[in-house]
Amino acid sequence: MTRERLNELLKVTGDLIPEAMEEHIGDLETDAKELLPRETLLEVLNTNQVPEAKQQALLDALDAANAVPELVELAHIMAQDAVRGLVRCHAVEFYQPLPDCLTGFAREAYAFLYTQLCVLEGRKALRARGIPEKYDEDIPERMTRKQLKKYVETGDINFDDYPWDMNFYCCQIFFLDRFYFIPYRWGGSPEAWRNQETGEVVALWHAGVRVRRDGQIDGVNGVRDPEAFTTEFMETEDAVWGNRVLPEGRISPEIVMLDKKIWRKALGDDDFLLALHIPGGEGYTPERVRSSCEQALAFYDRYYPEYNYIGFWSESWLYDPGLREIVKPDRNIVRVQKQFYCYPVEEGDRMIRLEVLGDEHADHRKLTPRNSLERGMFAVWDRGDRFHTTGMFLLREEVSRIGEDPYET
Structure with missing residues (x-):
């Protein structure tokens, strides 16, 4: 999708997209004519025993969304980008979308309808990679159950934690043995270096940060230390210097020098x-x-x-x-x-x-x-x-x- 076309859509829908999404969708396109198949939504609602009146409200919301082709087109591009964005770790600062082109309950319900589209796109992406269905079994469904339970009990279809829930709706979070896992891209401090002879790892903090004597960042919890120190960091072709981070989770006032002949960067x-x-x-x-x-x-x-x-x-x-x-x-x-x-x-x-x-x-x-x-x-x-x-x-x-x-x- 071109930026020009995206801007045309946003004039109708309002600004629904995550920050910087426009930088990543040049290769995406869609010819979809509906946000979500009606039978797909009905199956979800029946499975979760949503009462008829509340079902009809969501079906009417779907009809309202489908009546705006610009919204349908944007939704499909957004869903494709959301799924791969979570893998690539870009444009994933999700917030609940409220389209300007919809009103009333349909406007509030749009985000839920969109999540069900993300489920379809997410599973399509998993199957394309050859990932067996057992890995996403009940992953998005557990969030759908929670959301529809709230809707049935309170009438409120809005999300409590939309960014977190989107990991599940996009099928890009996996429960492996005991913990959940999703991709993450490192940035900021510290950076880690490994001794190529001994295997030891040392983490160094970046420069210019005030640190309390207890090793915590100054000002956290509103606590400031008049005797806080300021971190230092310097790197040359031959060595790197910086305040060491102790593995238990505190920044040390000690500045260490690491010789690059022996130490290589292990995390940056x-x-x-x-x-x-x-x-x-x-x-x-x-x-x-x-x-x-x-x-x-x-x-x-x-x-x-x-x-x-x-x-x-x-x-x-x-x-x-x-x-x-x-x-x-x-x-x-x-x-x-x-x-x-x-x-x-x-x-x-x-x-x-x-x-x-x-x-x-x-x-x-x-x-x-x-x-x-x-x-x-x-x-x-x-x-x-x-x-x-x-x-x-x-x-x-x-x-x-x-x-x-x-x-x-």
């Missing part, structure tokens, strides 16, 4: 990784992390051979180095932490408050801790300290060493 901007997402439930152990990561590498190497996935990435409150102060070393939270190279991020403790307290603004003093972990957390909050969402990477070479604390030994 635009490298492809696999994002690891942690569903709730049992089995959060180093053994299951290893099993899941091994399966993920085998899967992506086979079905996405054109991408060189060099390892894994994730962010979670579970990686917070502060948890080591309140959790025994033999607990799985700490055991899993030690298999990753962790690093600080600017998120603060919003995630942990949502997970533990159920509300980022909740007052823990009005709640009763349910277990030893929460008792430790409440004690930390009582003394005025805070927790930190933390990032991690795990490189391909260390997957076979999971269980041996590969970055800390």
